[in-house]
Amino acid sequence: MRKPQIRWHILVFLAPAVLVYTAIMIIPLFNTLRLALFDEVDRTRVFVGLDNFRTLFGDPLWSDAFWNALGNNFWFFLIHMLVQNPIGILLAAILSHPRLRFAALYRTAIFVPTILSFVIVGFAWKLILSPIWGIAPGMMDAVGLDDYFLPWLGLESTALTTLALISVWQFVGIPMMLIYAALLSIPEEILEAGECDGITGASAFWKIKLPLILPSIGIISILTFVGNFNAFDLIYAAQGALAGPDYSTDILGTFMYRTFFGFQLQLGDPHMGSAIASAMFAIILIGVCIYLFGIQTRMRRYQF
Amino acid sequence: MNKARRNPVNIAAAHGILILYTVIALFPVFVILINSFKTRRSIFREPLALPDAESFSTVGYETVFNQGDFFGYFQNSMIVTVASLFFILLFGAMAAFALSEYRFKGNTLMGLYLALGIMIPIRIGTVAILELMVDTGLVNTLWALILVYTAQGLPLAVFILSEFMRQVSDDLKNAGRIDGLSEYTIFFRLVLPLVRPAMATVAVFNMIPIWNDLWFPLILAPAEETKTLTLGSQVFIGQFVTDWNAVLSALGMAILPVMVLYVIFSRQLIRGITSGAVK
Numbered sequence: 001m002r003k004p005q006i007r008w009h010i011l012v013f014l015a016p017a018v019l020v021y022t023a024i025m026i027i028p029l030f031n032t033l034r035l036a037l038f039d040e041v042d043r044t045r046v047f048v049g050l051d052n053f054r055t056l057f058g059d060p061l062w063s064d065a066f067w068n069a070l071g072n073n074f075w076f077f078l079i080h081m082l083v084q085n086p087i088g089i090l091l092a093a094i095l096s097h098p099r100l101r102f103a104a105l106y107r108t109a110i111f112v113p114t115i116l117s118f119v120i121v122g123f124a125w126k127l128i129l130s131p132i133w134g135i136a137p138g139m140m141d142a143v144g145l146d147d148y149f150l151p152w153l154g155l156e157s158t159a160l161t162t163l164a165l166i167s168v169w170q171f172v173g174i175p176m177m178l179i180y181a182a183l184l185s186i187p188e189e190i191l192e193a194g195e196c197d198g199i200t201g202a203s204a205f206w207k208i209k210l211p212l213i214l215p216s217i218g219i220i221s222i223l224t225f226v227g228n229f230n231a232f233d234l235i236y237a238a239q240g241a242l243a244g245p246d247y248s249t250d251i252l253g254t255f256m257y258r259t260f261f262g263f264q265l266q267l268g269d270p271h272m273g274s275a276i277a278s279a280m281f282a283i284i285l286i287g288v289c290i291y292l293f294g295i296q297t298r299m300r301r302y303q304f
Numbered sequence: 305m306n307k308a309r310r311n312p313v314n315i316a317a318a319h320g321i322l323i324l325y326t327v328i329a330l331f332p333v334f335v336i337l338i339n340s341f342k343t344r345r346s347i348f349r350e351p352l353a354l355p356d357a358e359s360f361s362t363v364g365y366e367t368v369f370n371q372g373d374f375f376g377y378f379q380n381s382m383i384v385t386v387a388s389l390f391f392i393l394l395f396g397a398m399a400a401f402a403l404s405e406y407r408f409k410g411n412t413l414m415g416l417y418l419a420l421g422i423m424i425p426i427r428i429g430t431v432a433i434l435e436l437m438v439d440t441g442l443v444n445t446l447w448a449l450i451l452v453y454t455a456q457g458l459p460l461a462v463f464i465l466s467e468f469m470r471q472v473s474d475d476l477k478n479a480g481r482i483d484g485l486s487e488y489t490i491f492f493r494l495v496l497p498l499v500r501p502a503m504a505t506v507a508v509f510n511m512i513p514i515w516n517d518l519w520f521p522l523i524l525a526p527a528e529e530t531k532t533l534t535l536g537s538q539v540f541i542g543q544f545v546t547d548w549n550a551v552l553s554a555l556g557m558a559i560l561p562v563m564v565l566y567v568i569f570s571r572q573l574i575r576g577i578t579s580g581a582v583k
Contacts, residue, residue: 007408013399014403017462021459028430031431054342079516094322100315102319106322114512115512116516119558124336282426285424
């Protein structure tokens with residue numbers, strides 16, 4: 001047997017990507033999981049097993065903050081699923097109408113918020129909703145709703161929902177675009193066949209198009225899930241690292257930032273930070289697995 | 305023909321919904337931009353009016369230019385974004401070529417390994433990334449950001465580019481091999497030019513998140529000389545909270561470059577998303 005010769009060019013092609021990816025992404029990821037098992041005692045790193053997790057889930061000082069952040073995060077995600085994705089689907093369904101004029105213009109305009117940074121979005125909405133400036137109260141006054149104005153971002157009961165809706169405003173362009181693409185790829189013959197059977201208009205959407213775009217809705221859901229569970233920027237830009245008022249907008253990203261980096265009087269603790277990061281990793285992994293094994297494999301894909 | 309497609313009431317309703325949502329999408333940007341050119345008094349008195357001869361003022365922008373180093377921030381953002389995109393595209397295309405062109409042991413495994421990063425956000429590893437950057441002395445340098453964004457962008461880039469490279473005809477590459485071209489020449493001269501549209505898609509996908517990221521600049525490069533535009537405007541606004549002219553102008557300064565880039569690249573971006581690059 002001939003000894004297979006090493007094809008160096010394959011190595012050369014693969015090496016840079018694999019090296020950078022491994023060194024900056026994979027190793028730090030596992031290192032973070034490993035650091036979660038250590039703690040600092042007398043300025044040396046000692047192995048403490050699962051103690052950090054015990055503290056995180058068991059010590060009321062930590063666990064209250066953790067469950068609060070986790071619960072807020074789920075609420076944040078729920079609002080995205082219930083508001084962002086239906087609006088995105090609605091807009092895409094309208095845009096995919098074959099003879100609609102100015103469709104490209106609408107598409108471009110509606111996508112604008114998505115390209116803006118969280119800092120711009122956070123502050124812009126903070127200013128608009130601010131009772132000092134009075135744009136929001138002024139506009140509500142004009143339509144006779146001025147009694148309903150509240151400083152939404154400043155109230156514990158409404159701040160998180162308001163921020164979630166701002167985030168929805170920012171990202172609605174993404175589900176819109178993906179669903180739009182999926183709708184365009186439905187062949188005309190299928191819709192015409194439906195028409196012959198008398199299925200038109202809204203029922204064509206519910207009975208023919210919606211089942212066909214379900215895989216895209218699945219992808220959007222998992223993208224939203226991953227995006228929401230490592231969100232940080234918008235909350236930080238709008239409410240600061242303390243995620244006020246009184247931690248009511250604290251999500252896992254801001255909680256991890258405060259913990260490992262330290263904020264104001266609180267000292268940074270990389271080991272507890274790693275423990276939180278590990279919890280986030282587990283949550284995201286569970287979500288991705290549910291999607292990959294529970295949803296994606298069961299979804300019927302149609303080949304045209 | 306579908307009845308709904310001819311019905312003028314439905315068409316009007318469709319335009320109505322789209323116009324309404326377009327207004328919702330653009331209104332905040334519009335309000336920020338017009339008010340950034342007004343005097344403090346008219347910002348509060350008539351927030352929705354366009355600046356006119358009386359209310360026009362650039363005092364906010366003057367504060368921004370005098371107090372913040374926005375050109376420096378902009379330059380940093382440019383360097384980080386362009387360099388990261390360059391490495392993502394170069395390394396990503398090379399790896400994608402190796403995975404799609406050659407059969408070797410562990411090919412599929414390597415593909416899966418690289419694809420892991422599509423779903424797992426790099427932020428999870430931040431604690432160890434910070435330690436790594438401190439140990440290598442890269443903290444507060446633009447290199448830290450460039451490396452992180454390259455690693456972050458590679459998985460999706462390899463995935464998309466290898467899909468496209470599989471479509472490049474084998475005959476062309478084999479013709480090149482018969483003519484005695486090296487594998488490197490085949491890659492750079494024959495294959496790369498053919499996947500240029502896919503490269504553009506990858507570039508546009510990565511450009512926005514890199515430009516807009518706040519997390520890594522905040523943690524890895526918060527020094528004044530290495531602040532990106534996103535972090536710079538965040539810090540600036542935090543310091544000038546009560547100076548409404550300055551805050552609005554800083555927001556305007558942050559919006560304008562992104563809008564210019566968007567106007568240039570929006571077709572590419574939208575075509576990229578709708579051509580089904582994300583499947």
